Amino acid sequence: MDDSGISTEISHDEFDPIGTLALIALYFVVLTLMWLFTYFVEFVGNAPTPTVLL
Amino acid sequence: MNIHAYERLWLVASMVLIVGFIVTITYGTVGLGITMVDDREETISPDDVDEDDRFQDPRVEQVGENEFEAYVVSMTFLFQPDPIEIPANNEVTFYVTSRDVIHSFTVVGTNTNTMVIPGEVSAMTVEFDEPGEYGVVCNEYCGPGHHDMEGSLIVHPEDEYSLTELSVDAPDQVGPGEDVELTISIQNGLLEDLETTVDVEVGDETLEQDVTVPGGETEQVSVTVDGDDLEPGDAEWSASVDDEVETGTVTIGDDADDGGDEP
Amino acid sequence: MTDLFVDEYPEQARLVRAAFLTSFVALGIGALFGVIQALHRTGVFRIVESTTYYTVLTGHGVFLVITFTIFFLVGLYQWAVTDSLQRGPVDARLTWSWYGLMSVGTLIAAIAILAGFLDDPPDVLGSELSADVLFTFYAPLQANPIFYAGLVLFVVGTWLAGADWFRTWWAWKRDHPGERIPLPTFMVLTTMIMWYISSIGVAVAILAFILPWSLGLIDSLNPTLTRTLFWYFGHPVVYFWLLPAYLLWYIVLPKLSGGRLFSDPLARVVFILFVLLSTPVGIHHQYLDPGISEGFKFIAMTNTMFLLLPSLLTAFTVVASMEHGARQRGGTGTLNWLRALPWKDPAFTGMALAGLVFAFGGFTGIVNAGMNINYLVHNSLWVPGHIHTQVGTAVALTFMAGSYWLVPQLTGNRLVGRQIALFQVVLWFVGIVFMTNSMYRAGLIGVPRRSAEPQYAFDYEVGVGSMTELDVQLALGGVLLFVSTVLFLAIILLTAFNTDSDPLVDGTIPPALSGPEDSPRVLDDLRVWIGIALVLVVIAYAIPLASIVDRGGLFGPDVGPFPVVVDGVMYLQHGVAYVGVLIT
Ligand code: HEM
Ligand SMILES: [Cu+2]
Ligand SMILES: [Cu+2]
Numbered sequence: 001m002d003d004s005g006i007s008t009e010i011s012h013d014e015f016d017p018i019g020t021l022a023l024i025a026l027y028f029v030v031l032t033l034m035w036l037f038t039y040f041v042e043f044v045g046n047a048p049t050p051t052v053l054l
Numbered sequence: 055m056n057i058h059a060y061e062r063l064w065l066v067a068s069m070v071l072i073v074g075f076i077v078t079i080t081y082g083t084v085g086l087g088i089t090m091v092d093d094r095e096e097t098i099s100p101d102d103v104d105e106d107d108r109f110q111d112p113r114v115e116q117v118g119e120n121e122f123e124a125y126v127v128s129m130t131f132l133f134q135p136d137p138i139e140i141p142a143n144n145e146v147t148f149y150v151t152s153r154d155v156i157h158s159f160t161v162v163g164t165n166t167n168t169m170v171i172p173g174e175v176s177a178m179t180v181e182f183d184e185p186g187e188y189g190v191v192c193n194e195y196c197g198p199g200h201h202d203m204e205g206s207l208i209v210h211p212e213d214e215y216s217l218t219e220l221s222v223d224a225p226d227q228v229g230p231g232e233d234v235e236l237t238i239s240i241q242n243g244l245l246e247d248l249e250t251t252v253d254v255e256v257g258d259e260t261l262e263q264d265v266t267v268p269g270g271e272t273e274q275v276s277v278t279v280d281g282d283d284l285e286p287g288d289a290e291w292s293a294s295v296d297d298e299v300e301t302g303t304v305t306i307g308d309d310a311d312d313g314g315d316e317p
Numbered sequence: 318m319t320d321l322f323v324d325e326y327p328e329q330a331r332l333v334r335a336a337f338l339t340s341f342v343a344l345g346i347g348a349l350f351g352v353i354q355a356l357h358r359t360g361v362f363r364i365v366e367s368t369t370y371y372t373v374l375t376g377h378g379v380f381l382v383i384t385f386t387i388f389f390l391v392g393l394y395q396w397a398v399t400d401s402l403q404r405g406p407v408d409a410r411l412t413w414s415w416y417g418l419m420s421v422g423t424l425i426a427a428i429a430i431l432a433g434f435l436d437d438p439p440d441v442l443g444s445e446l447s448a449d450v451l452f453t454f455y456a457p458l459q460a461n462p463i464f465y466a467g468l469v470l471f472v473v474g475t476w477l478a479g480a481d482w483f484r485t486w487w488a489w490k491r492d493h494p495g496e497r498i499p500l501p502t503f504m505v506l507t508t509m510i511m512w513y514i515s516s517i518g519v520a521v522a523i524l525a526f527i528l529p530w531s532l533g534l535i536d537s538l539n540p541t542l543t544r545t546l547f548w549y550f551g552h553p554v555v556y557f558w559l560l561p562a563y564l565l566w567y568i569v570l571p572k573l574s575g576g577r578l579f580s581d582p583l584a585r586v587v588f589i590l591f592v593l594l595s596t597p598v599g600i601h602h603q604y605l606d607p608g609i610s611e612g613f614k615f616i617a618m619t620n621t622m623f624l625l626l627p628s629l630l631t632a633f634t635v636v637a638s639m640e641h642g643a644r645q646r647g648g649t650g651t652l653n654w655l656r657a658l659p660w661k662d663p664a665f666t667g668m669a670l671a672g673l674v675f676a677f678g679g680f681t682g683i684v685n686a687g688m689n690i691n692y693l694v695h696n697s698l699w700v701p702g703h704i705h706t707q708v709g710t711a712v713a714l715t716f717m718a719g720s721y722w723l724v725p726q727l728t729g730n731r732l733v734g735r736q737i738a739l740f741q742v743v744l745w746f747v748g749i750v751f752m753t754n755s756m757y758r759a760g761l762i763g764v765p766r767r768s769a770e771p772q773y774a775f776d777y778e779v780g781v782g783s784m785t786e787l788d789v790q791l792a793l794g795g796v797l798l799f800v801s802t803v804l805f806l807a808i809i810l811l812t813a814f815n816t817d818s819d820p821l822v823d824g825t826i827p828p829a830l831s832g833p834e835d836s837p838r839v840l841d842d843l844r845v846w847i848g849i850a851l852v853l854v855v856i857a858y859a860i861p862l863a864s865i866v867d868r869g870g871l872f873g874p875d876v877g878p879f880p881v882v883v884d885g886v887m888y889l890q891h892g893v894a895y896v897g898v899l900i901t
Contacts, residue, residue: 005575005646005647005659006575006645006646007645007646007647008644008645008647009645010576010641010644010645011830012830012831015641015644015830017058017060017579017636017637017640017641018060018651019636019640019643019650019651019652019654019655020060020633020636020637020640021060021063021064022651022652023636023652024064024067024632024633024636025067027632027676028067028071030680031071031680031683032071032074034680035074035075035078035680035683035684038684038690039078039082039687039690042693042761043165043689043690043692043693044082044086046163046164046165046692046693047164047165047183048164048165048166048180048181048182048183049086049088049164049165049166049180049689049692050088050089050090050091050165050166050168050178050179050180050692051086051087051088051089051179051180051181052087052089052179056580056582056831056835056836057580057582057583058579058580058637058831060633060637061580061583061630061633061634061637064629064630064633065630068625068626068629068630069626071625071629072622072623072625072626075622075625075683075686075687076618076619076622078687079618079687079688079689079690082688082689082690083615083688083689088689088692089611090604090605090611090614090688090689091605091606091607092607092608092609092610092611092614093607093608093609093610093864093868095607097608097868097869130879154457154879155455155457155458155879156455156457156458156540156544158605158695158696160696160763160765162762162763162773162775162777163762163763163777163778164763165692165693166692167605167692167693167695167696168605168607169603169605169606169607169695170607171540171541171544171606171607171608172457172540173539173540173541173608173869173873174541174606174607174608174869175607176607177607187775188775189773189774189775191763191765191773192765193695193696193697193765193766193767193768194455194696194767195371195374195451195458195767196458197458197879198367198368198371198449199368200371200767200768200769201367201370201768201769201770201771202770204773204774206774206775
């Protein structure tokens with residue numbers, strides 16, 4: 001659009017997506033924690049669950 | 055192919071996540087023993103539900119020590135039996151089928167949840183630890199009254215649970231001064247013997263009798279109330295065993311006394 | 318600035334506009350129905366009878382996830398193919414005939430659905446005109462035959478659209494021997510391959526079983542079989558909604574951010590993974606179905622988990638492309654560059670927020686995919702929560718944002734009210750946060766989906782907050798979303814009539830940082846991927862389908878039809894009759 005505002009051209013080799021790495025690492029952690037919570041607290045805590053009783 | 059180092063790293067991390075999810079779920083199956091509703095039951099035509107041993111009379115049955123089975127029928131827009139009564143701390147296997155369209159059988163607030171498909175029987179074995187009353191809903195759209203499809207599941211403390219059924223044979227009328235004799239049949243659906251007391255009331259008279267009903271059997275108890283103790287006229291009677299109660303009326307003396315209550 | 322799309326390809330622009338028009342009409346009606354549902358379910362305001370709620374819900378599902386999404390898709394793809402191959406179709410008559418067929422199909426299905434609002438619907442083809450069967454139309458619920466016929470016409474229309482694009486590509490290939498397929502066209506072709514493979518399922522379900530059965534030609538069917546065929550199609554269809562949004566994220570979003578696509582090769586790999594993995598997973602919608610063995614469910618679960626891979630890769634590539642843009646715009650720091658992004662541009666902001674919502678919705682999708690954990694969420698309100706974060710926002714909001722960029726190029730008119738457009742996308746985001754927050758939490762405590770009155774004799778055990786609070790959030794979110802939709806439609810309408818203005822749009826797409834020359838040519842050999850995809854489908858489905866047919870028979874164990882009539886008297890009689898049988 002009119003405000004493309006590009007001030008510098010950055011080529012493939014100059015570009016180091018460190019910000020993306022940081023965000024995606026955060027996402028990894030969040031996904032893992034939410035998964036563990038949902039599985040072991042919400043789901044396993046919602047007993048009884050159909051089982052073969054051991 | 056030219057893949058950036060960070061992206062390679064993320065590719066590996068993604069695989070770790072994926073494998074981690076699969077491992078968790080496998081642990082649920084193998085470690086926690088969670089089983090999916092599956093194809094272990096034979097198919098049944100919806101037209102044959104009424105002739106089927108399990109479903110013609112939807113009910114709860116004891117099948118072994120600490121093992122119960124509940125046969126449940128779903129249809130637009132209700133569940134049978136309703137309420138379903140089961141003991142806590144016992145294995146209960148629900149068998150659920152449909153007479154018509156697809157429903158679900160879902161005990162709200164628990165993971166006891168299955169689709170119910172006509173032609174199939176869903177089987178789920180669960181053990182409720184907490185006594186109480188649970189709502190049962192259908193969560194698959196089944197027609198305009200879908201939101202009215204509701205049942206309930208009552209989980210009784212183990213020691214208060216019984217599968218006792220009562221039937222009473224009582225006269226409608228006796229002559230003045232004649233004895234009133236009630237024959238009470240007590241059916242014990244549990245496998246254990248039932249040691250209990252039959253309480254009988256006729257008019258103002260109360261009587262008690264101890265009885266032991268062997269597991270899976272029916273016992274008859276006869277109780278006689280002396281006719282001289284009863285006032286002429288209509289007398290209410292009741293017979294109860296634990297929570298089960300049967301009531302009726304017997305007319306003492308000529309039926310001319312009171313309003314015609316002939317059957 | 319290059320020529321505008323509308324000046325270069327006026328005929329194509331006309332078709333894309335027509336497709337968007339149909340799409341947006343459906344969005345308007347769908348959103349109206351949506352807000353009716355949000356207010357009705359929560360008991361805030363009930364304008365229809367509860368039995369009519371399901372007519373509304375059928376319309377909401379069909380108009381939004383069939384009409385709105387797929388008409389937008391064909392419009393967008395027509396633009397993408399034309400723009401990236403720089404040529405029109407071989408024969409424009411084919412193009413208009415698929416558009417016509419899709420429109421006629423939609424119209425017929427819509428008539429069947431909307432007839433549900435009549436007190437006394439007319440009889441058509443031997444049964445009452447109604448289709449209160451929801452967009453999943455699980456037999457033995459039965460709609461009027463014209464509903465199914467309309468769906469079939471619609472799907473055949475999309476097949477012809479795919480054929481049209483393939484034909485354009487073949488013609489282009491003859492003129493450009495040895496060239497790599499331009500990325501947008503590559504995305505279109507792979508999406509359509511996935512669609513061909515998967516829509517066979519619903520076609521067989523309707524043509525072989527449901528349609529003849531609704532016409533009375535056969536009197537029984539196997540509900541597990543038709544349901545399985547539906548879900549064979551039903552999972553890939555969600556990628557059919559999603560891939561056009563991916564196209565916008567890969568092709569347009571980097572440009573809007575002021576940068577270039579990070580990696581063209583990975584984009585291709587991602588789309589190929591969707592071709593391979595979208596279909597052999599449908600059984601994950603049937604985790605709680607009897608009649609399907611646990612082994613098949615487990616296989617579907619592992620396949621589904623691997624299907625996460627293309628979306629996780631997309632997250633990286635798209636964010637990196639945005640970061641590239643931000644840094645070209647002078648952004649610095651590990652995270653500070655986020656501020657350098659063009660947040661005042663509604664097209665950018667809309668897509669970025671859509672991506673954010675998608676990242677969260679991806680998590681809820683993992684939960685849905687998690688086989689045994691499905692006991693917790695299956696058919697609870699959690700599922701519409703997931704639906705609205707994914708197709709209802711990741712896709713819908715991306716489409717709206719993309720329209721702010723595309724519509725000026727398709728009309729030659731300047732976008733009206735850029736500020737309002739920015740407000741509109743943010744309002745959508747706020748609305749969806751309220752509505753889905755309520756839906757997810759309500760789902761976890763067992764509130765069912767697809768229910769006009771989820772208020773029962775028992776009380777839900779609300780851990781945090783209260784039922785009233787959940788209801789208010791759902792209703793409020795629904796109203797905000799509705800207002801946002803109205804704003805969007807108004808902006809587009811005014812833009813369409815904003816003639817004699819300059820569009821102020823630059824339609825050029827900069828090349829990727831890492832171009833197709835960095836990837837092996839085999840990626841463009843579509844036949845290889847079709848072959849592998851078919852093998853995977855056969856592996857995943859042959860035995861389950863054989864087992865279902867073996868158990869229940871091809872035509873089922875005597876399952877009769879249950880036409881859904883509005884007043885429900887028939888059902889009541891039905892129920893009462895059975896109770897009668899049991900009592901006596
Ligand atoms: C104005 C915005 C919207 C509102 C207020 C809204 C509201 C709702 C509500 C309350 C439900 C749950 C109904 C129930 O289960 O009882 C629902 C279901 C659904 N919505 Fe929306 N929605 C909106 C937009 C969308 C969009 C944009 C899409 C997709 C593109 C969408 C797709 C769906 C689908 C597929 C269902 C499930 C239908 C079914 O269960 O058959 N909605 N919507
Ligand atoms: Cu229902
Ligand atoms: Cu799916």
